[in-house]
Amino acid sequence: MVRLKSVFRMAVSRFHIDLALCFAVLCVAVAIIEQNQAMPRPLLAAVAVCSSAGMAFIWRDISSKIKSENRTLSSLLSQYVAGKAIGWLGRRQRKKLEADTVNVKRVQEETLLMRLRKHADTCYGKQYDFSLIKDCHDFRARHPVTTYEHYKELIRRIAAGEEKVIIAEKPLILAMTSGTSGSSAMLLSTKDTNTEFFLQGVTVCVDAMQQAFPASNSLQRTTKFFYTPILRQSEAGIPIGPNSSTPASSRHMLNLYTTPAPAFEVKSEKDTLYLHLLFALKDPTVGTLESNFASTIFYAFSALQERWQELVEDIEQGKVSSALDLDPTVRARLEALMKPDPERAAQLRVHFQDGFQGIGRRLWPYLHLVLAVDSGSNQIYGEMLRENYCEGVPFYSPFYAATEGLIGVNLWPLESSRRYLLCPRSMFCEFVPENSLDEEQPHTLLMDEVKEGCSYELVITNASGLFRYRIGDVVKVVGFRNQCPIVEFQYRRGQMLSVRGEKISEHLFLGALKKAVAQWPGAQLVDYCCAESGILGDSIGGSDPHYQVFIELKGVRNLTEEQRYKLDICLQQDSAVYKSFRIKGSIGPMRVQLVAHGAFKELSKQMMASSNTSPNTFKMHRVLRKKEYADFLLQKTVS
Template identity: 70%
Template structure:
């Protein structure tokens, strides 16, 4: 077979795969064979241009032509899709009321014949004002029994379509809730979120438009089955579920079958280290990237030996067929191992840029509870590498996208066709009657004001309080731009002072600066009421658990500085401290690794996976607080 004919056949296959991706997300119509044929015939006219384009792009070493062509076709397909979706988003921001109204009414029409739709007479609702006057604001308790009926197999209860997954929330707002995840919510997330953010990423970081592979830190979640056989677990699908995308990653397909997070992480790191031309490190959250570099620091010698010898560590508990498949993909590389030893020998500050000299980006959410992990990565292991925090999303679905990746503040444009959004003014949140009567729409909110989000999504939640408080920081045309502030359930409140996570973290960082050479690694708090008699004094106070590097002990004077910083940050807290209504915070220094243990403990007691886990900054379970108290070293 001639080389030209081989290229043509490979590209036809790659183009068909790319089209399959678009059809799978409903970006192209079915049947896929027809769409693929049209695109492929057009592509044949430019094979020479294609090859020239591929040669001009930075690409990984040791790649097959088929792998490069497959990735090229996927990038072109998703690139086209991203431009198209970005144009649609821009058009919607010019008339956000129209986009929101159409989104709401399409949800009501689709579900008007469900049990829930009939109960609230969706068929009679013709506009958002009528909807808001006829339907109450809801919390999870409003849906609990209905979700149970869905889990038992009853159809058309909340949604016209059967859910793909019964998704468990991360539990940062208390006990995990079980929500519906549908084809529509997945499609909205990919089309309005992933595609738009990839387009934004390539505009801001042109070097990412390459044929370099990505290291994706992803862990296969554990699912159980409902009575009706619907999967119950975290709302995250494995990359292995889309075989068309696997050539984009350094981790080979068999590794995505490994259930153990510890063993899967080792494999992610091993195959990433084998490829010096990695272009992007990706994960859902910055915390996952942080834990990856922590593991790299602990196991770099073992990993380097595997690279040198072309082996897969015998300490990993792998199924025999998985180990055999992985070992078939490895080969001894003493030259790369020597370079790795030199890189590690220079220390871990800036290690990411030395291990992967062509690394362009860290792609992970680093706002909210992940803020400190992003800061630590930028200050140490990933120094000098740009970060992009692409989404504002929850188990309920996509909320916003970050169109300004190069800015240090994490701002998100609300997506007017993903959810119908209402806003409860922060000043009214404690007055339930006033709050439920005073929701605002997108065009009504004011810059500089805080609001709790109330959403109607594509998966059976109507006027649902998700518990997030956001600040409106601007508008893009008519559409609000927000910054996440805090979750209502994660506020410290022992006397009605209500300190948010953001306020507490700012005060804590201010205090840590005054404790040289200490560096904050992790933290959380507990209100004294859940601690019982295990902490002595009965006056209301905060129990603060810190994991620090650089110090082994804290003096009483240092601990007092946190109290001073909290008083400076909150006038209400200061007034309670002056009156003696709140005692000083009890600051406990825990041993290294205590928070990693807590993380594993929390995940093992729920269906939350490493992909969706968020550290609770205010502990609500006595068992978790006592777990950390038992690991106090100072």
Template identity: 70%
Template sequence: MVTVQHRIKPTHNVTVTLCFTLTLLVIILIVFGHNYGLFGMPSAVSSIVGVLSLGGMALLWRDIGWRVKGKNRTVGSLVTQYVAVKVVGWLGKRQRERLEADTRDIRKAQEETLLKRLRKNANTYYGRLYEFSSIKDCMAFCQCHPLTGYEHYRDLVKRVASGEKGVLIAEKPLILAMTSGTSGASSMLLSTKDTNTEFFLQGVAVCLDVMRKAFPASESLQRTTKFFYKPTFRQSEAGIPIGPNSSTPASSHHMLNLYTTPAPAFQVPSESDTLYLHLLFALKDHSVGTLESNFASTLFYAFSFLQERWQELVEDVELGRVTPRLGIEDEVRRSLDRLLKPDPERAAQLKAQFQRGFGGLALRLWPQLNLVLAVDSGSNEIYGELLRQRYCLGVPFYSPFYAATEGLIGVNLWPEKEQRQYLLCPRSMFCEFLPEASLDEEQPSTLLMDQVQKGLLYELVVTNASGLFRYRIGDVVKVVGFHNQCPVVEFQYRRGQMLNIRGEKLSEAVFLAALKRAVSQWPGAELVDYCCAESGILGESSGGSDPHYQVYLELKGVRNLTEEQRYKLDHCLQEDSTIYKSFRFKGSIGPMRVQLVGGGAFQELRGHMLAFSHTSPNTFKMHRVLRRKEHADFLRGKIIS
């Protein structure tokens, strides 16, 4: 097998291999394009074929050569990655142009999206029930179809799960996707090929184009370390997979060339063991270019794990093996061990960096690291801040998507902005907006994309490609501006994650702002994690008769707080919320009780929540307001002061 170290020196055999590989990829791209509608123009394929000329080959080879930064890369993996970068780059540019055109006539783009959905599903049971075939425009749809929540669909989804056809959507769903359950019990939704195609075309392709322009070094042929865990699926009565709406990178052989983690590791069922393997193969590669995960929390937990077990990992790098302490199958272990060789030189480099401490560790382990790619808005905001301040100091971050199990909602076109903002995708979902003042009404009037106002808050209502119509997803966003005619939003809070024991309705954003201000006034304290519980769920363990908030904090730098310091949080919240202040003044809400929990308590809580739910580690988001007594009791057992 031909391998590559730094610069490539082409030979006749390598040229033949490259030509054959590219020809094969062109065939794959042609077939893929016809099957999935990705290539509307023949110039896309012909431009790739063009590089097969002898002159093109020379230019191509030179282009690949200057991009290579890693060691021991096979020619096949480099060519596959190079062509993937070029093809997706072309596709991203094309999709970005389409997006720009859509944002200049947002009503037209939205109406076409809606009518396409309705026409496709007009002959289903649901489409006939609501007379989709007679709807001609957005306003008619809003007038004849009610706003919905999950209860509206529960029985219909059960019928789909049992094998009944043509209930909500015309085609059979790929999977029955389980939501993360952050705001309550998990819901089972449908996921289709259209949902996945839209996510790739309107989300992934566009964001890669944004990334390429904002972070040019990301085009170099470096591998990515992707922290991803094998999803667990069960089967419905009709044999439809039930589980998270995500697929393993190992499902695509060619995709694996982009990642440091080899295929066998993605089949390991244990999250802890898989994480160990992700880190082991990442540490072996001095030239990692990107660290990627769905959420910043996943990456933060990975670095915390690395901090605890770095000595064991360095030993494995030195010896060229997978530690026998991992409980993985023998065949998988043999496959992984074959990919490892003793590397005492790299082990010595790693050991020296770990012994220096953990501040700025990422760039010291991987000096050519270009980017951290993970969502760090909403409930992941504090993890993003911790990573930027500690482990990933000096590394750019890009939070690319605003998405949910229901599908793609928005894309971040402004990676340089510290406050994460997302342009709503006009061809992914038909969106409506409920003004914040009308959230408690059953069937309030909604606004369309071209009717919202800058500076106001709205709950999103979506009609997607997977059988949800005028569906209240529970996300409240703030319109912070417009890109041409299309709204740009910031995520604010989930309705199900509001503190509300007397009708005060405190959002996660309001509470977190007060908490950060309070922590800044506690000398030496650094916020690691937090959550709250309303005293009503705690029973006799609440510690008082007046309704109040129980707050659990994990802090770094302090192990105790004075009563005055604890009260500072209550005071800061009163300053930020006049409603909370009025209830506190009247005595109808008692003083909050602030408890410190030991280090790692929230990681243990996360493990406890995952063990007793259908949520995947890839989609888990920490609950900021606990709704189940068992979760609050779990943290009560971790209190240190």
């Protein structure tokens, strides 16, 4: 009966009071059956009525949300139930988060001590006396601030099969970072990390999304641009690769997406993207475009612009392009899902022939959201999508997260600024003031000690074996929710330009670049990165230290010397330190190279191959630290 009571309570909170009453009657009937008692005739009648009423209610609710006529009842029911369950979890978790913001100091200390107790019996826990630590101040006194080098050998031992080195359990995966600040790092990912991300991140953001965008609660499918990562194995058989699981791993999740299960078995990124686009175009009722990062969606639209004729032909004829290198079994399963649809193909041809400005809304009239991170290094891709392909479609950047785990959630989907409330039960956070970034063992502040308007580097203790770890992100505190900080991402420490100690951040440089591009007639920024002249060596000849800037543009085939110099002037206007070095002559004028169309897409493939990351987690490096990457772009220079 306890289990039945919990079912009833869930019915009340998840669905509707009428449906809850039906559940109550059915629960009583089940209880009688379980006790091997005869069921009275009135109850039998009530069961019949309630079963019918419950299904009728559900069907009315489903019917009001259906946009497509080509959905099976089972897929609609599966999506409906999943949506109700996640919605209920989201409301519950958001209440917990709101309660936690009232006493952040206590919640943070509870989170820290729980982590330390769990791993106290490991080699690492014994080394730092985790069992003796009583509070946050004791922890900071006993344990140093760390970087990846501190863990590199310990993680190698775990990869080789040694147990209880840093964490109490075996990791689910050895997760590779994207390497934007240098070499890719191998970190541990555990069940706790994934559970926290889902409960404290996904469900809370779904709740915020459904409140801000009511249409997201309809039974429309999402096109999720996801690429199944290629994993290798460590000596001990632990998977190594990006920390991302395929949607095809859950039968119920697949009902949410336009892409069918066989497509997620395709290893080629190019072929998988084609299939994502093919099955998305078949469905005119797509409601959401989703990916981890806005860059992935931008490059999906770029591919659509290049291959739309081939895609439309496949839809018209009900086939899958023979140009795709597919396993015969996978191809057969995909083609079984294709039926000739000349009517949809004709609609699509008209939309494409009308151009690509605002194409998203024209292809999918019910499109109500683009769900992807468009802050930090993805800012320019989000801007390009809003100005072109996805004109008029709202964007929601839900999480602030990394390979290390969930950091914050965006509770303000309708705002243009990307602000994130830190999640006090996901990570124990410390903050290094911006003026102390160069110190090896800086004094840190806690959540209740930071000040609005100030910038800090994040230092985290997570659920998967990182303690007082400098993740390299600098954030600005822009407000508080009760006692909990709200932050905006500013820049990565490893992505700073500095040839004379001037320290130009990604945020500062991009602002200057956008001002310069706005003064170049017809130019639209597609992508960019920089290199410090020191890494290029003899390939650029002798000159004062300077910035080498690589830009991909639309609408411009050549840049004049005056236009190139405009970027240098804009940066001087925005950075007094850079200007002083330029006036003194200790930094030379920056060199601006216009590269060929598609150069950055090719570069990203090289970077992913060398770092064992995937398109799902890759972020373009704004400052190149390897000569081979700068040399590649020099070879792609057109002006």
